[in-house]
Amino acid sequence: QAQLVQSGGGMVQRGESLRxxxxxxxxxxxxxxxxxxxxxxxxxxxxVAVITHDGSGRYYADFVEGRATISRDNSKNILYLExxxxxxxxxxxxxxxxxxxxxxxxYYYYGMDVWxxxxxxxxxx
Amino acid sequence: xxxxxxxxxxxxxxPGESASISCRSSHSLLRDRxxxxxxxxxxxxxSPQLLIYFTSxxxxxxxxxxxxxxxxxxxxxxxxxVEAGDVGVYYCMQSxxxxxxxxxxxxxxxx
Numbered sequence: 046q047a048q049l050v051q052s053g054g055g056m057v058q059r060g061e062s063l064r065x066x067x068x069x070x071x072x073x074x075x076x077x078x079x080x081x082x083x084x085x086x087x088x089x090x091x092x093v094a095v096i097t098h099d100g101s102g103r104y105y106a107d108f109v110e111g112r113a114t115i116s117r118d119n120s121k122n123i124l125y126l127e128x129x130x131x132x133x134x135x136x137x138x139x140x141x142x143x144x145x146x147x148x149x150x151x152y153y154y155y156g157m158d159v160w161x162x163x164x165x166x167x168x169x170x
Numbered sequence: 171x172x173x174x175x176x177x178x179x180x181x182x183x184x185p186g187e188s189a190s191i192s193c194r195s196s197h198s199l200l201r202d203r204x205x206x207x208x209x210x211x212x213x214x215x216x217s218p219q220l221l222i223y224f225t226s227x228x229x230x231x232x233x234x235x236x237x238x239x240x241x242x243x244x245x246x247x248x249x250x251x252v253e254a255g256d257v258g259v260y261y262c263m264q265s266x267x268x269x270x271x272x273x274x275x276x277x278x279x280x281x
Contacts, residue, residue: 080270082218089259089261089272089273089274089275090210090212090218090261090263090272090275091272092263092269092270092271092272095268095270104268104269105269106269107269140217140218142218144265154206154223154224154265155223155229156208156220156222156223156224156229156265157208157210157218157220157263158220158223158229158230160217160218160219161217162217163217
């Protein structure tokens with residue numbers, strides 16, 4: 046069964062950096078676009094960033110633009126999110142997930158059908 | 171950016187009854203084969219799980235008690251014969267354009 050297993054996170058001070066990791070198990074991430082989504086305390090889901098299957102395209106939410114880098118190493122089946130200059134409002138549970146799949150010249154979309162277990166980031170002042 | 175608005179924000183339903191959640195987009199979600207609107211359920215203490223994609227296609231393993239409908243900017247998730255295991259927060263999300271955007275969430279409780 047396809048799974049995404051997350052690591053990283055924890056408690057950091059305002060202004061510090063953090064890197065989150067997300068490993069695919071029982072499937073290869075390389076044909077998939079991969080996303081990060083977060084959930085701030087007591088609030089709903091917020092999309093954070095996406096990276097295309099080959100890493101050629103990266104897009105960010107306004108609230109992390111310029112502070113975050115999404116990256117992937119398909120040879121290791123792993124996705125990353127690094128956030129610099131962390132703010133208290135970045136405190137959240139961060140999830141990785143996959144969606145659009147590329148096969149040759151075709152794109153297949155089945156929704157965000159596999160999610161990681163989530164990892165908590167707490168930023169203190 | 172596309173704004174997605176859900177209503178109601180909370181629901182209390184008697185087991186066996188039906189429930190409906192509405193989702194409205196600020197822009198058309200039509201592209202290619204249809205409207206790019208998905209529904210997710212986040213059960214207490216769990217990661218979100220996909221229920222519906224492309225407005226009305228149930229994800230693998232999702233009960234046929236869940237059905238999605240709508241087009242363009244107006245969408246509905248209907249849950250038939252609500253069960254105790256359906257409790258959680260339901261989110262719609264548009265995937266027609268980046269940045270993706272989620273609705274505020276609808277919390278479903280059982281009476």
